[in-house]
Amino acid sequence: MLGFLCLFCFAAVHPVSSSPSGTGERTTSNFDVLENLSGSVMKELIANMPVLPHDALLYLRKDMGVGEVDFVLENVMLAAFRDRGIKVTQENPRERLLSDSLSTYRLSFQIIRMSLTYPKISRRYWLGAKEVERNAEIDVFAQIVDMKSGDIIWVGDTHKDYEDVIGYSLLEKVEDPEYAFTRPARKELKWSRLIEPIVVGGVVVGLVYLFFSNQSND
Numbered sequence: 001m002l003g004f005l006c007l008f009c010f011a012a013v014h015p016v017s018s019s020p021s022g023t024g025e026r027t028t029s030n031f032d033v034l035e036n037l038s039g040s041v042m043k044e045l046i047a048n049m050p051v052l053p054h055d056a057l058l059y060l061r062k063d064m065g066v067g068e069v070d071f072v073l074e075n076v077m078l079a080a081f082r083d084r085g086i087k088v089t090q091e092n093p094r095e096r097l098l099s100d101s102l103s104t105y106r107l108s109f110q111i112i113r114m115s116l117t118y119p120k121i122s123r124r125y126w127l128g129a130k131e132v133e134r135n136a137e138i139d140v141f142a143q144i145v146d147m148k149s150g151d152i153i154w155v156g157d158t159h160k161d162y163e164d165v166i167g168y169s170l171l172e173k174v175e176d177p178e179y180a181f182t183r184p185a186r187k188e189l190k191w192s193r194l195i196e197p198i199v200v201g202g203v204v205v206g207l208v209y210l211f212f213s214n215q216s217n218d
Contacts, residue, residue, distance in 0.1 A: 027166055029174045030116050030182035033136050034069065037160050038076035041138050044158045046080060049144065056103040058088045059147065064110035069181040073111060073138065094147065104147045112139035116181065121168065121188040130168030130188075137161045 028036070052058065058081060062074065081088045093104055120133040137160070144154040166174065176182040 027170050027174060028164075029176065030134075030136075030184075031072070031176050031179060033134070033162055034072050034114070034116055034138075034181070035076060037136050037138050037162050038073040039080070040160045041073065041140055041158050042077055042080040044160075045140070045142060045156055046084065048154075048156050050154050052086065052105060053103045054085075056087065056105055057093060058086055058144075059093055059104065059106045060088055060090050061092070061106055061108050062111070063108050064112070066111050066114050067181070068179065069114050070111055073114060073140070077109075105153070106145045106147050107142060108145065109140060109142040112141060114138045115184075117184045118186055121186055131165050132168055132171065132186075133163065133165055134174075135161065135163045 060074075060077065060081075062070065078088060078090075114137070116134070116136040118132050119135050121130060123130055139157070139159045141157040143152055143156070145152050171186075174182075
């Protein structure tokens, strides 16, 4: 019994290493996670939008955002429309409407949520390497207005999310020191606080066992 207690105490002090999922060299960075998720958002929005005239000009106007991270979606949005041959602008073309025969539409969009978080940082087992749950979410609302008539011709919204588990040791690789939104708060479950009472309890039990063993031998 004493040998078992000693082995347990040693194991608690020296955790066994493990390899959580996502510890490969190709783990996606936090910035790329948000960029890829933005691509999924735009793919769905564009698929649901009405077909615009081939010579149409689409004015992109952000009505609401959540912060610095907005530019990730905005850049993906510009590229997505241009890749599909849709002429876009971020400058209000209203002054050109009376003299320009071009069909002009306004895509007003609101970024309701765009975030990346670490919901949980812990060990899969009591004795093992730390791993991090990673979650990203984007919610966008959009509408298209015919700028000449003022009619709303389409309304849409989408929600996209992403989650995975990566090794704690990879956090410095997936985070970007240049962008705060790629470095979410780390809410860690301190296993040492749970293991310490167990180790102390094991030592006490071992001492009690030794005491009574010595008494019986006497």
